[in-house]
Amino acid sequence: MPCWGKECIVIDKIYVNGMEFYGYHGVFPEENKLGQRFRLDVMLEVDLSKAGKTDDLTFTVNYADVYQICQEIVEQKVYKLVEKVAEEIAQSLLQKFSLVKQCTVKVIKPDPPIPGHYQSVAIEITRGRT
Template identity: 35%
Template structure:
């Protein structure tokens, strides 16, 4: 695996994700961080957008996947986002996705709940 990494931080989406009945019908805020492993040397040398992964396109695809789906578990949302990232560009070697629920439905004072997964090209 290359150590080069494109980092996307704090992408906010409104999505249907949760096990409780109200979470199944009312979108709630989530924050995503996405790390994309790819060889960034070519774009570092050429300074040409065509030689790298367009993070604007990745953000649009991630938002569409998260906001367009309905998930019971954050694990499933993270898996779908990872699949979209791996499909977005053949140069993507691996992806790490963090999904954080910004309003977890628990009685304790909990800022966020979340998951982190890493998937690679197989």
């Protein structure tokens, strides 16, 4: 952990990767009717020093809660853009977990319904506290 004087910069991260959900997001009516798989990766910047020293869950973020927030947004809401899905997830995570300083959300849309051969398209956003 780099320190300058009495101030230390803590850059600890929690990754919750490869979450997979079924949702109805897209600009085409077929996407909203048929739905499709979405994959998500989330990275949370949290000071984990107290959790590491105390072995106490209250000083970190419960991965199951992160999963549940992502699942609810992807599976229970409908948006045209995956950018909106990512924004809702980021804002919800920042609101729920006061320990999170910044979060990065990557939404992957496998086999998008666009001409050509694509394995997937993805967007990634990073949001933090002001």
